[in-house]
Amino acid sequence: MTASSTRRTTAAHSRLAAVGAIAVAGALLLTGCGDQTKKDTGSQSSGGASTTNAPLADLLPKAVRDKGVIKVGSDIAYAPVEFRDSSGNTAGIDPDIADALGKQLGVKFEFQNGTFDTLITGLRSKRYDIAMSAMTDTKDRQQGIDSDTGKKVGEGVDFVDYFTAGVSIYTQKGKDQGIKSWADLCGKKIVVQRGTTSEDLAKGEAKKCPAGKTLSIEAFDTDQQAQTRLRAGGANAGSSDFPVAAYAVKTSGGGNDFQIVGGQVEAAPYGIAVAKANTQVRDALKTALDAIIKNGDYNKILQKWGVTAGAVKQATVNGGK
Numbered sequence: 001m002t003a004s005s006t007r008r009t010t011a012a013h014s015r016l017a018a019v020g021a022i023a024v025a026g027a028l029l030l031t032g033c034g035d036q037t038k039k040d041t042g043s044q045s046s047g048g049a050s051t052t053n054a055p056l057a058d059l060l061p062k063a064v065r066d067k068g069v070i071k072v073g074s075d076i077a078y079a080p081v082e083f084r085d086s087s088g089n090t091a092g093i094d095p096d097i098a099d100a101l102g103k104q105l106g107v108k109f110e111f112q113n114g115t116f117d118t119l120i121t122g123l124r125s126k127r128y129d130i131a132m133s134a135m136t137d138t139k140d141r142q143q144g145i146d147s148d149t150g151k152k153v154g155e156g157v158d159f160v161d162y163f164t165a166g167v168s169i170y171t172q173k174g175k176d177q178g179i180k181s182w183a184d185l186c187g188k189k190i191v192v193q194r195g196t197t198s199e200d201l202a203k204g205e206a207k208k209c210p211a212g213k214t215l216s217i218e219a220f221d222t223d224q225q226a227q228t229r230l231r232a233g234g235a236n237a238g239s240s241d242f243p244v245a246a247y248a249v250k251t252s253g254g255g256n257d258f259q260i261v262g263g264q265v266e267a268a269p270y271g272i273a274v275a276k277a278n279t280q281v282r283d284a285l286k287t288a289l290d291a292i293i294k295n296g297d298y299n300k301i302l303q304k305w306g307v308t309a310g311a312v313k314q315a316t317v318n319g320g321k
Helices: 018-028 062-067 095-103 118-126 138-142 199-206 221-229 243-257 279-295 299-304
Strands: 043-045 069-074 108-113 157-173 188-193 216-220 236-241 260-274
Touching: 018 216, 018 260, 062 236, 062 243, 069 095, 069 118, 069 236, 095 108, 095 279, 095 299, 108 216, 138 157, 138 188, 157 199, 157 221, 157 243, 157 279, 188 221, 199 236, 199 260, 221 236, 221 260, 243 260, 260 279
Parallel strands: 069 108, 188 216, 188 236
Antiparallel strands: 043 108, 157 236, 157 260
């Protein structure tokens, strides 16, 4: 989220190219669900490992090693990236990657739920140690700029980039209403999650619409709320990051509720957000991510969730544009 300083994707959001979209869509048909967390009691921890068995534990600050926990701010309502499974546990791509990182670093990653547009604020206030929530790495977020106003609203954050994805439009199944691209949304209504790249893209498109063909935008706290609105016929279309849209198409109503229309746009990296001052934590996460890429754990996780088209070859700090 981009434009706004807390969005999930970025101001360049085509996440994956059309070829990647087809590859991910096919893989998602084979997707399974998994979870490595304990039963939800308000917050949940990834498995992690003891520091005695963790090869990269010494890279973390002593205070973090002693505590044994990294608190993760996350909007846990964005399947398949992070969501509650049928047992109420936190599951998805991000928790699984966090678990693998924890085994390298000898700490548990404790996921704490929050609305997406408050995660960076929670990071600033030290409520969380990091934010990991399908958050797009953008220059505005790095610099603490509100993309809507262009004004500085904070010191910004650093990102450790770990995945790449684009943004998709979806409609009720069998009702594409001629929608093939963002330009086709003029004169219609779209539902999105607040603070995301999808919302930014919708706002940008609304400014281009001709007189008499206003693009109406309804934003919600969670993507699930937006899906519910569209499912009930309260809008013409919705938009989410491609992995999320594809998962909704596959699972909602047994695959009978939605369909993706057109191709992805704005491909950009997802990043783990870290406060600017926490350079040691940032660098430890980068090294741990490179380690799980090298040992194959990273690719196994993406295969499990059917999203290998979004894989990165190495960890990058602040690679967003």
